[in-house]
Amino acid sequence: MTDLWSLFLSAAFVDNMPLTLFLGLCTFLALSKRPESALGLGIAMTGVLGVTVPLNWLIYRGLLAPGAWTWAGMPELDLSYLSLIAFIGVIAATVQLLEMLLDRFFPAVHASFGVFLPLLTVQCAILAGSLFMVDRSYGFSESVVFGLGSGLGFAVAVVMLGAIRGRLAYADLPAGLRGLGIAFILTGLMSLGFASFAQMAMSQ
Amino acid sequence: MTEILLGSLVIMGLVVGLAMGLLAFRSRLLPSGDIGLDVNDRMHLRAKRGVRLLDVLHGFDIPIPAACGGKGTCGLCRVTVLGDGAGTPQATERGVLSPRERRAHVRLACQTTLSGDCAVWVPDGILSAGSGFACTVASARMLAPLIREIVLNMPDDRLSTFRAGDFMQITAPAYRLDFATLELPEPFREPWEIAGWSEMRVSSEAAVTRAYSLANRPEDAGTAVFNIRLAVPPPGRETEIPPGLVSSWLFTVNPGDSVTASGPFGDFHVRPGTREMIFVGGGVGMAPLRAMIHQELAGGTDRRIRYFYGARAAADLFYSEEFEALARQHKHFSWRPALSDPAPGDRWTGASGFIHEILQAEMTRHASPEECEYYLCGPPVMISAVLATLQRLGVEPDAIFYDDFGA
Ligand SMILES: Cc1cc2nc3c(=O)[nH]c(=O)nc-3n(C[C@H](O)[C@H](O)[C@H](O)COP(=O)(O)OP(=O)(O)OC[C@H]3O[C@@H](n4cnc5c(N)ncnc54)[C@H](O)[C@@H]3O)c2cc1C
Numbered sequence: 001m002t003d004l005w006s007l008f009l010s011a012a013f014v015d016n017m018p019l020t021l022f023l024g025l026c027t028f029l030a031l032s033k034r035p036e037s038a039l040g041l042g043i044a045m046t047g048v049l050g051v052t053v054p055l056n057w058l059i060y061r062g063l064l065a066p067g068a069w070t071w072a073g074m075p076e077l078d079l080s081y082l083s084l085i086a087f088i089g090v091i092a093a094t095v096q097l098l099e100m101l102l103d104r105f106f107p108a109v110h111a112s113f114g115v116f117l118p119l120l121t122v123q124c125a126i127l128a129g130s131l132f133m134v135d136r137s138y139g140f141s142e143s144v145v146f147g148l149g150s151g152l153g154f155a156v157a158v159v160m161l162g163a164i165r166g167r168l169a170y171a172d173l174p175a176g177l178r179g180l181g182i183a184f185i186l187t188g189l190m191s192l193g194f195a196s197f198a199q200m201a202m203s204q
Numbered sequence: 205m206t207e208i209l210l211g212s213l214v215i216m217g218l219v220v221g222l223a224m225g226l227l228a229f230r231s232r233l234l235p236s237g238d239i240g241l242d243v244n245d246r247m248h249l250r251a252k253r254g255v256r257l258l259d260v261l262h263g264f265d266i267p268i269p270a271a272c273g274g275k276g277t278c279g280l281c282r283v284t285v286l287g288d289g290a291g292t293p294q295a296t297e298r299g300v301l302s303p304r305e306r307r308a309h310v311r312l313a314c315q316t317t318l319s320g321d322c323a324v325w326v327p328d329g330i331l332s333a334g335s336g337f338a339c340t341v342a343s344a345r346m347l348a349p350l351i352r353e354i355v356l357n358m359p360d361d362r363l364s365t366f367r368a369g370d371f372m373q374i375t376a377p378a379y380r381l382d383f384a385t386l387e388l389p390e391p392f393r394e395p396w397e398i399a400g401w402s403e404m405r406v407s408s409e410a411a412v413t414r415a416y417s418l419a420n421r422p423e424d425a426g427t428a429v430f431n432i433r434l435a436v437p438p439p440g441r442e443t444e445i446p447p448g449l450v451s452s453w454l455f456t457v458n459p460g461d462s463v464t465a466s467g468p469f470g471d472f473h474v475r476p477g478t479r480e481m482i483f484v485g486g487g488v489g490m491a492p493l494r495a496m497i498h499q500e501l502a503g504g505t506d507r508r509i510r511y512f513y514g515a516r517a518a519a520d521l522f523y524s525e526e527f528e529a530l531a532r533q534h535k536h537f538s539w540r541p542a543l544s545d546p547a548p549g550d551r552w553t554g555a556s557g558f559i560h561e562i563l564q565a566e567m568t569r570h571a572s573p574e575e576c577e578y579y580l581c582g583p584p585v586m587i588s589a590v591l592a593t594l595q596r597l598g599v600e601p602d603a604i605f606y607d608d609f610g611a
């Protein structure tokens with residue numbers, strides 16, 4: 001139990017997707033202009049990561065990993081070269097499903113996403129979640145916790161950035177820094193802050 | 205070998221499984237079935253969920269103009285939509301609609317997908333305009349290397365109640381054209397050879413509709429007169445890029461042929477008043493301005509009228525004698541053509557330069573340019589240059605009316 005809890009914390013904070021690993025920055029910057037759309041993105045990321053990582057775990061372990069076909073008398077068969085394409089397929093289907101759910105139940109949130117929702121299909125943080133899961137040989141429950149943890153970490157980071165950018169709307173910035181310029185600087189500063197989590201993890 | 209076979213099977217199975225799963229969810233989640241649509245509180249239509257409002261209206265023969273073909277750029281398909289079923293405005297609409305229009309629930313029909321019941325208001329004229337009707341071509345002649353005048357005989361039941369500045373929509377059927385086979389009158393053959401336009405080919409698979417302004421004079425009653433400019437590709441790319449679909453087709457029609465048109469529509473009209481009127485045109489921007497000037501003069505107006513018209517060379521200048529004659533007849537009308545690039549053989553004695561420069565030169569000598577009303581129509585570059593000139597002359601934007609042909 002404590003193991004899972006610390007995996008959750010490290011996925012959310014120590015290995016924070018956008019701020020420590022710099023993954024998924026395009027949506028991170030694009031949808032953090034206002035706190036509401038940032039919150040929407042955070043929830044969507046948590047949902048997609050929380051679903052795709054365990055789902056991909058099942059597919060990887062059940063069909064693709066070396067030795068997955070031992071029961072059929074083919075222990076040396078290794079289909080792991082298919083994992084990338086299989087993962088992308090699963091992610092695409094999940095995003096479409098999410099899109100339908102949002103369209104049906106939260107049309108306003110759906111409209112605020114615009115084209116960025118389908119773009120989650122090729123968002124690097126989401127694919128990275130599944131690839132890390134394979135790379136680090138997580139078990140099923142670990143993959144659930146890891147998926148939810150990194151999604152939540154993304155959500156926390158993007159909501160924070162969204163809140164700061166929302167306040168900056170009233171700041172008198174130099175013209176060249178308005179918009180993306182200051183967002184990059186903020187991301188850098190926040191990432192310095194998140195680096196302290198790594199220190200804590202090490203000194204434990 | 206098994207690795208490849210099994211691998212392909214696994215991937216196929218996975219993709220088919222995912223697709224089936226999605227389809228199953230889709231049929232559960234997205235309610236199918238029809239939605240109700242009220243038009244002007246008079247018509248009650250039913251339509252499929254998830255279709256574009258523009259397609260629904262067109263399907264029921266309500267000819268909302270759509271000059272850009274539903275790309276969300278011309279802004280002609282404006283309608284007022286009430287009800288949740290229309291969703292929130294798209295980013296494309298925010299570019300075209302003013303904040304005031306958005307507050308008044310104006311939407312672009314081509315960008316609105318219907319997900320539930322709603323009520324739509326379209327201009328009353330459009331409801332009564334009905335769908336397209338067939339006209340016969342009365343005459344067709346080339347006016348300039350790329351401009352053709354086409355006159356359509358209106359059916360008897362559509363008496364020409366045009367207002368000057370109106371436009372109609374013309375639908376071209378599916379067709380195929382090799383420009384080498386096009387008959388050109390003598391003076392225009394040479395420019396066509398030089399520009400390589402004879403090598404162009406175009407084919408269209410479906411019926412396409414575009415807007416064309418009426419160039420009618422009062423004596424053209426019962427007919428519709430158009431000036432069509434062939435939309436040619438950028439120079440040097442005549443063999444790769446096809447020319448415009450509808451304008452090319454209109455270069456093939458001959459007297460006696462049948463043409464499907466709808467309308468008239470429009471909101472580019474002369475405002476009543478007493479202020480001096482300045483018309484500035486270029487290219488086929490001639491059409492609506494010609495209709496306006498003729499209508500004003502025939503109506504016996506005593507407002508002073510000046511018409512600045514820009515062309516490249518003398519060959520591109522048309523209806524010139526007609527306006528010279530008008531200027532001789534009416535003392536308060538003056539005709540100011542200018543060539544930006546007269547050919548050596550033109551023996552041009554009139555003004556040379558871009559039309560906004562000519563306008564600037566004349567209007568700086570005018571006692572009060574800000575007291576005049578301005579009507580512009582022509583290519584987008586001309587419009588933006590003239591707008592900048594007028595700003596320098598201190599003319600307020602609300603005295604400027606223009607039609608940039610949906611560019
Ligand atoms: C209110 C209004 C009034 C108008 N009045 C007039 C008028 O009086 N007279 C007039 O001539 N026009 C008028 N227009 C413009 C007219 O409606 C059409 O837009 C115009 O004729 C071009 O239509 P098209 O179908 O011929 O060209 P389209 O098929 O729409 O093509 C447009 C251009 O795209 C180019 N093109 C095609 N394929 C490609 C490609 N693959 N890559 C790059 N380029 C490509 C073509 O060469 C062409 O130049 C008016 C428009 C409006 C909105």
Ligand code: FES
Nearest residue numbers: 270274276279314
């Ligand atoms: S048809 Fe909708 S903007 Fe042109």
